[in-house]
Amino acid sequence: MNFKKLYLLIPLFIFTTAYAALTVTHLGNRIGPKPTGLGCTDFHEALIDSDGGEELMDVTLTDDGTTILMANTAISGSKNITEYKLSTPFDVTTMVNDCTQSRYNIALFDGVSADSRIHNIFFEQDGTRFFATTRNSEVLSFSLSTPFDIGSATFNAELDLAGIQRAVAFNNEGTKLYELDNATNAPKVNTYSMTTPYDIANATLTDTLDLSETELVTISSTNKQADDIHFNDTGSAMYILMHNEPNRLQSYIWQFSLDKRFDVSTAKIKGKWNVALPGAGGYGFGLPRGFDFSSDGMKLYVTNRQSGTGVDNVYAFQLECPFGLYECVYESESSIGSQIELAKQNIQINTSTVFKRFEWIKRNKDKNDLNNISMNFNTQNKALIYLKNELQNSFNERIQTASLNSDTKKNKMNNEKWSFWAHSDISTANKRETLSLKDMDFKSVGFTLGADQKIGKKSFGGLAFRYGIDKADIKKTVEDVSLDSFTLNYYITVPRENQSYFNIVSGLSQLNYKHKHKNKVTGKRKGYQAFTALSLRTEESYGKLNLIPSSKINLGITRLSEYTDKVSQADEGEDITYKKNDFANADIAAGFLFNTSDIQTSEAVIRPNGGIEYILDVSPKVNYSQVGSSSGQRELTYSENEYSNQYLKANIGFESIYESGNTIGLNYERYQNLGNHNYKDSLFIKLGYINSSNTQFAFNYDPLDDNKADLSFVKNVDSFDLKINSNYNFNTNSDYSTYVEISNKF
Numbered sequence: 001m002n003f004k005k006l007y008l009l010i011p012l013f014i015f016t017t018a019y020a021a022l023t024v025t026h027l028g029n030r031i032g033p034k035p036t037g038l039g040c041t042d043f044h045e046a047l048i049d050s051d052g053g054e055e056l057m058d059v060t061l062t063d064d065g066t067t068i069l070m071a072n073t074a075i076s077g078s079k080n081i082t083e084y085k086l087s088t089p090f091d092v093t094t095m096v097n098d099c100t101q102s103r104y105n106i107a108l109f110d111g112v113s114a115d116s117r118i119h120n121i122f123f124e125q126d127g128t129r130f131f132a133t134t135r136n137s138e139v140l141s142f143s144l145s146t147p148f149d150i151g152s153a154t155f156n157a158e159l160d161l162a163g164i165q166r167a168v169a170f171n172n173e174g175t176k177l178y179e180l181d182n183a184t185n186a187p188k189v190n191t192y193s194m195t196t197p198y199d200i201a202n203a204t205l206t207d208t209l210d211l212s213e214t215e216l217v218t219i220s221s222t223n224k225q226a227d228d229i230h231f232n233d234t235g236s237a238m239y240i241l242m243h244n245e246p247n248r249l250q251s252y253i254w255q256f257s258l259d260k261r262f263d264v265s266t267a268k269i270k271g272k273w274n275v276a277l278p279g280a281g282g283y284g285f286g287l288p289r290g291f292d293f294s295s296d297g298m299k300l301y302v303t304n305r306q307s308g309t310g311v312d313n314v315y316a317f318q319l320e321c322p323f324g325l326y327e328c329v330y331e332s333e334s335s336i337g338s339q340i341e342l343a344k345q346n347i348q349i350n351t352s353t354v355f356k357r358f359e360w361i362k363r364n365k366d367k368n369d370l371n372n373i374s375m376n377f378n379t380q381n382k383a384l385i386y387l388k389n390e391l392q393n394s395f396n397e398r399i400q401t402a403s404l405n406s407d408t409k410k411n412k413m414n415n416e417k418w419s420f421w422a423h424s425d426i427s428t429a430n431k432r433e434t435l436s437l438k439d440m441d442f443k444s445v446g447f448t449l450g451a452d453q454k455i456g457k458k459s460f461g462g463l464a465f466r467y468g469i470d471k472a473d474i475k476k477t478v479e480d481v482s483l484d485s486f487t488l489n490y491y492i493t494v495p496r497e498n499q500s501y502f503n504i505v506s507g508l509s510q511l512n513y514k515h516k517h518k519n520k521v522t523g524k525r526k527g528y529q530a531f532t533a534l535s536l537r538t539e540e541s542y543g544k545l546n547l548i549p550s551s552k553i554n555l556g557i558t559r560l561s562e563y564t565d566k567v568s569q570a571d572e573g574e575d576i577t578y579k580k581n582d583f584a585n586a587d588i589a590a591g592f593l594f595n596t597s598d599i600q601t602s603e604a605v606i607r608p609n610g611g612i613e614y615i616l617d618v619s620p621k622v623n624y625s626q627v628g629s630s631s632g633q634r635e636l637t638y639s640e641n642e643y644s645n646q647y648l649k650a651n652i653g654f655e656s657i658y659e660s661g662n663t664i665g666l667n668y669e670r671y672q673n674l675g676n677h678n679y680k681d682s683l684f685i686k687l688g689y690i691n692s693s694n695t696q697f698a699f700n701y702d703p704l705d706d707n708k709a710d711l712s713f714v715k716n717v718d719s720f721d722l723k724i725n726s727n728y729n730f731n732t733n734s735d736y737s738t739y740v741e742i743s744n745k746f
Contacts, residue, residue: 022320022327022572024273024300028093029315031056031070056303056312057119058167058228058290062148063127065089065294069150070303070314071118073135080105080118081132081150090294092301092316104150106132106140111155114138120167120228120290123148124174129156129198137165139177141200157201161190167228167290171235171262172435174198178264180229180240186212187226187242189264209264215272216242216254224250228290232297232323233476234436235262236331239323241275241291251275251288255326259634261333261436271326271572277304277315297322297329297476321518322476327572328518331477332626333636334438335565336578338472338481339513340622341431343529343558344585345444346485346509348671349682350466351533351554353423353448354491354505356667356684358535359593359609360421360655361452361460361493419462423448429671429680439475442680444468452491458501461492478519478571484512487529503535511558515565517573523565525578531556537593546596550611552589557582577627585619589649603658609667610652617645646674653684 058071069083081104087094107116115134123130127147132140138160142153159177166182174197181188188210192203211217217224228241238256252272259266275288291302300317321328429442445468452462470483491505511527537550562580567573591613599606627633653667671680 022324024320024325025318027299027316027318028091029277029304029313030092030095031313056289056305056314058121058292059301059303059314060122060292061090061294061301062123063125063295067148068092068095068301068314069121071121071132071290073117073119080107080116081121083150090299090316092314102151109142109153109155112140112158114140114158122169122292124170124198125172125233131168131170133165133168137161139165139168139179139200141198157199159200159203166226169229169231170198171231172233176262177203178229180226182226184225185217186210187216187224187240188212189229189240189267191264207265209267211240215269216240216252219250219252219272227288230291230293231262232293232329233433234331234333234438236333237270237323237329238264238267239291239325241288243275243288245287248287249274249276253288253291253325257329259628273325275302277302277313293323297324300325321478328478330517330567330571330573330576331438331474331479332576333436334440334474334477335479335481335515336624336626336636337431337437338440338442338474339483339525339527339560340558340583341429341440341442342470342472342481342483342513343511343527343560344556344619345427345429345442345470345680346468346483346487346511346529347507347531347554347556347585348680349425349427349444349446349468350448350487350489350507350509351505351531352669352682353425353446353466353684354450354464354489355503355533355535355552356423357421357450357452357462357464357491358493358503360663360665361419418451418453421450421452423450423466424685425682426685427680427682429678431678432676433475438477441473441475442470443473444470444682446485450489455492458495459493461490464489464491478517480516482514482516486510500536500538503537504532506530506532511560513560517565517567517570520570522567522569523563525561525563527558527560529556529558546594548593548595550591550593550613552613554587554589555584556586557584574628579625579627581622581624583620583622583624585617587615587617587619587647589613589615591649604656606654606656608652608654610650612648612650615647615649617647619645648672648674 055073056070057073059068061068066086066089067083068086069081072080072082083102083104085096085101086092087096105116106112106118107114115136115138117135118132119135120133121131128144130142130144130150130153132142134140138158140158141156142150143156144150144152145154146152161179165179167180169178169180170176171178175194177192177194177200179190179192181190188208190205191207191209193206194200194203196202211226216226224242224244226240227243230239231237232239236258238258240254240256242252242254244250252274254272255270256264256267257270258264259268277288287305288302289305291300293300298319298321300319302315302317304313304315319325323329423446425444425446425448427442427444427446429444431437431440431442433439446466448464448466450462450464452460455461466485466487466489468483468485468487470485472481472483474480487507487509489505489507491503493501493503495501507530509527509529509531511529513523513525513527514521515523515525531554533552533554535550535552537548560578560581560583562578564575564577566575568575591611593611594609596608599608621637623635623637625633625635649669649671651667651669653665655663655665657663665685667684669680669682669684671682673679
């Protein structure tokens with residue numbers, strides 16, 4: 001007899017990329033010409049009759065990249081800001097030469113009495129404020145009734161600063177202002193604090209970072225001046241433009257890392273990027289005076305002020321990674337935050353899956369037969385062999401008794417029979433960018449096998465094993481984190497005398513993380529997790545929707561091992577070691593479930609169901625420690641609830657129960673933060689099988705043999721054998737395998 005087998009293997013791949021220095025690629029440069037003969041006028045009804053820029057000092061873009069603005073110090077009619085539309089967002093070569101452009105003279109706005117020569121311009125992150133600094137060290141603040149539209153500006157306040165000031169910047173909260181003092185060969189960054197965000201009239205000097213003895217000045221001789229300052233979007237990196245008037249080839253943008261976000265006193269020089277601007281006749285003919293990043297940090301824009309009859313331009317460059325000039329910006333807080341979120345979501349998905357099983361039991365406890373299942377507890381310890389055999393024999397006898405009596409008890413749940421069920425789940429989630437964390441997208445796929453049995457007259461108990469594959473994509477970075485999780489759940493439902501009952505689930509998980517930098521695995525981390533969830537609900541229902549009140553408490557604790565993220569293997573960044581970390585999570589919930597009336601079809605009974613819960617997350621903040629190879633140890637705090645700790649969870653779905661007893665169910669779940677746009681969407685697919693001699697399920701676990709475990713599922717479908725096998729060692733980092741085999745005899 002011949003045998004033919006088709007194997008579908010699920011191996012473990014590690015992708016590697018060779019290290020290469022960061023590249024900054026010139027995309028193009030352009031300055032908009034005047035709209036000759038079109039009769040276009042600016043904001044103050046003056047005719048636009050000159051070219052797009054003279055003596056360019058700075059550049060900035062709107063958040064969507066459709067508008068670019070340039071500061072000019074020598075423009076006809078004293079129009080010190082020129083605005084152009086881009087037909088292709090962020091592409092300076094697509095400047096539109098028509099009446100969509102505008103010219104503004106900031107000095108003519110109501111209430112302004114400052115110098116008209118503008119050196120620095122920028123928007124607040126959401127575009128509702130606009131700032132300009134003048135040659136006389138004046139900072140001007142404007143409110144915009146229409147985001148990013150200077151035409152809707154209202155003057156707020158003026159701050160007069162001492163020194164030869166070129167540019168300013170703010171932290172994300174608007175509580176700190178950073179002044180770049182550009183005294184020749186003696187640059188400084190002065191930090192001012194404000195009690196009211198962006199209220200520059202009340203700014204108070206709190207700190208000064210003196211850069212006069214650093215590489216910014218000592219790298220070459222004579223006449224080095226600081227022109228512009230920017231931070232990346234989370235304040236973990238700072239950038240300063242230094243130009244060299246007599247030797248323009250030695251103009252640089254310097255990249256700093258900040259051990260504490262937006263705290264320039266913790267700044268460390270990482271390296272520099274040479275601003276040798278391409279131009280007619282070669283390099284270095286222009287003088288860089290200002291720069292800006294695109295909103296995603298992947299593009300850099302630099303002004304090039306030409307001498308004499310030369311044409312000033314704005315140059316655009318493509319970066320290899322967000323805000324990466326000398327090296328990619330490593331977001332350690334976002335990295336650890338994604339690991340914490342993946343651990344918490346593992347608990348949420350496991351408890352959601354099991355609680356959906358509880359509801360299935362309540363809906364079908366008197367109507368469905370159960371599935372036979374074999375569960376083996378294997379051990380090589382001789383002291384336990386006798387006890388194991390006795391338990392195994394007793395278990396098998398109960399299974400055989402249930403099989404003999406199945407014809408007479410087909411539609412009744414009883415003590416002798418086990419129910420077998422399977423769930424697959426697919427989840428997506430998003431955590432929006434906060435003041436200190438990057439935007440993160442999460443994806444999860446999992447498969448759960450479970451078995452339960454009636455205990456006594458009304459109670460039920462069982463076990464469920466879930467294997468999950470999760471990934472966190474950290475936006476505006478070249479980093480991502482993945483997680484493989486293995487969870488064993490024990491659950492039980494216990495009735496009370498007052499027509500209510502407890503649903504209890506407890507679980508143990510092993511977590512295996514991988515951290516990638518530029519698609520290269522740079523670190524692996526293990527974790528262990530224990531959790532429990534307790535729900536109290538009543539047997540009684542109310543209204544046409546059969547509303548059932550419910551309350552729930554979730555508790556969990558996770559331990560993550562120490563590990564080193566070897567960023568240097570993929571980039572110029574420093575290696576970071578994360579210390580062992582324990583953290584807890586807890587939430588309480590209240591809401592109701594509903595079950596509508598059955599929908600009867602010729603083949604099945606369809607039961608719509610769902611629920612809604614209000615959830616209050618009372619998890620403590622997570623404190624963790626990291627040690628950089630050059631930056632030393634840092635104590636940091638991560639808090640998921642930066643804006644709100646209140647959530648709303650809603651789910652809706654249905655199950656179809658066929659005459660054979662088989663069940664198919666689909667359920668959609670939404671987990672929404674009430675204070676921001678953070679959410680998690682999950683889709684649960686449920687399969688329930690009727691009693692069948694062609695199905696075998698086994699979970700083997702030996703706690704005394706190095707915690708070895710294996711899981712197998714065998715099903716005969718139309719003469720084909722479907723086999724799923726997996727093995728794992730809970731104590732070591734050894735490889736494990738999972739494979740699917742489909743075979744047929746012919």
